[in-house]
């Protein structure tokens with residue numbers, strides 16, 4: 001079993017897709033000559049040439065829209081947007097075109113497009129480079145929203161996303177690129193289900209993307225205190241795999257949702273609502289949430305740390321539930 | 324210019340000592356743009372800038388102490404440490420950031436100018452952005468609005484030929500940026516951005532015309548960044564020879580040579596300037612280092628205006 005970085009896993013996935021299907025191409029700002037702003041696509045230009053590793057000018061709405069058009073035209077584009085905050089310049093294309101064309105056209109025009117982008121905070125990049133807006137995208141019918149948290153998912157989610165006939169958005173947490181993990185396999189990675197990353201009996205900690213590490217670290221701390229936490233990685237934020245969450249809550253009777261997005265109107269609200277709607281009588285305590293503070297992300301490290309979910313806050317939330 | 328150069332060189336040291344974190348974009352090589360341009364502005368004018376704005380901020384007159392404290396995330400910084408290097412704001416000098424969304428500042432500048440225009444103030448809004456921003460829709464929308472409504476905006480495009488790793492010729496079908504502005508009927512000029520005198524002359528001329536009611540102007544300041552895009556950038560996309568070539572046009576030695584040829588500056592005077600600058604930077608560094616951290620209890624302050632009530636649960 002080999003250990004690789006999340007970045008390398010992503011790069012392998014891109015190389016594999018480009019090799020397997022000649023309709024696939026990568027387009028985005030600085031994906032080619034520069035090597036990708038997080039060095040994910042480094043070396044791919046030399047391997048696949050400028051037609052398939054296509055540098056785009058700073059024009060998010062333009063090149064995302066072009067990706068949608070190319071998908072309609074029979075290609076399988078992978079569009080990279082540097083950071084989720086910049087995807088807002090392309091929000092119109094994603095929400096008003098990619099997500100709606102199939103439905104509006106009465107099933108005639110599907111959009112087989114993959115959009116990848118970096119999300120999340122933790123690197124002192126302040127309020128225009130650090131937000132976790134995947135929850136917003138998860139609000140939109142017509143999109144599939146993925147959040148690979150492990151190297152297996154970074155390596156394995158891209159191909160099934162390209163096989164999906166509809167638009168798929170992949171959110172890569174910026175703090176994960178240099179993280180390492182064991183690559184256990186590349187086949188059979190699904191893009192529909194949540195995964196139980198750590199089995200346990202006393203409380204369910206629901207996480208995804210960048211918060212999986214936090215949930216696992218909190219679970220370790222709780223173990224020391226005699227609390228056996230089960231950790232769920234949502235993996236797919238839309239559609240949500242509610243069954244896995246409910247099955248877990250059915251035996252732990254407690255749940256904490258950890259989300260780097262804001263609490264108000266966020267993904268954590270959706271997960272908590274589903275648990276209360278569908279597993280209310282399984283619960284021994286109200287569902288708790290650990291989210292980012294309701295502020296634009298500050299630059300100073302102590303403020304950023306305070307704004308973000310931390311393992312200690314998860315532990316404290318579990319402690320508060322008693323039992 | 325020397326003051327900005329030495330300041331940013333100190334920033335590099337502070338970055339390697341981790342006193343400064345996050346993204347740090349340096350304008351080393353581009354100082355003539357900031358310095359030349361600011362000569363044309365009055366204190367009442369407004370400035371909108373980008374994430375590569377240390378030079379703009381210092382040339383505009385924001386105290387170095389506050390700028391450096393901001394870069395170090397301190398409460399004494401221009402924005403209490405919430406913004407950092409990319410987000411310097413200062414109401415006293417009407418410096419509206421520090422915007423890290425490429426092209427994001429242009430519509431703001433249009434709006435600031437609209438406010439001046441509607442309220443009968445003869446002011447100029449100077450808006451800095453890079454060559455990369457020209458590809459964004461917001462550039463085109465802003466050019467059109469400013470021209471259509473005849474607004475007092477001075478668009479200052481610092482064309483350093485690259486947007487991160489993408490050379491201008493690889494991102495624009497038309498690389499003469501003045502033509503783009505002209506196509507919106509915005510008066511536009513190419514300017515040697517390595518020549519502080521040329522920038523100053525062009526800016527003076529444009530600002531005067533704007534104040535006289537001539538509508539928006541566009542200056543394409545042709546310049547070059549000597550260092551990588553940011554501290555994270557390995558700079559794989561530029562030829563070393565190209566960088567060295569541009570260093571021969573370094574605005575600082577060029578200006579120093581010109582002044583000394585004209586008998587306006589002696590070697591001793593230059594040494595004195597260097598010493599004064601070093602003393603100012605040392606003082607700012609000590610100030611920033613001694614700065615304090617914002618109280619965590621204030622994390623949620625300023626999400627909404629304090630007069631309007633606090634917090635949203």
Ligand SMILES: Cc1ncc(C[n+]2csc(CCOP(=O)(O)OP(=O)(O)O)c2C)c(N)n1
Pocket residue numbers: 029058060082086089375423424425426452453454455456457481483485486487552
């Ligand atoms: C909307 C948006 N897209 C992408 C980025 C990432 N990015 C930051 S700076 C930059 C290059 C901008 O180049 P240019 O406008 O020429 O300014 P320069 O950095 O050369 O001063 C890019 C692509 C961003 N900050 N905002």
Ligand SMILES: [Mg+2]
Pocket residue numbers: 453454455481482483484485486487
């Ligand atoms: Mg540039």
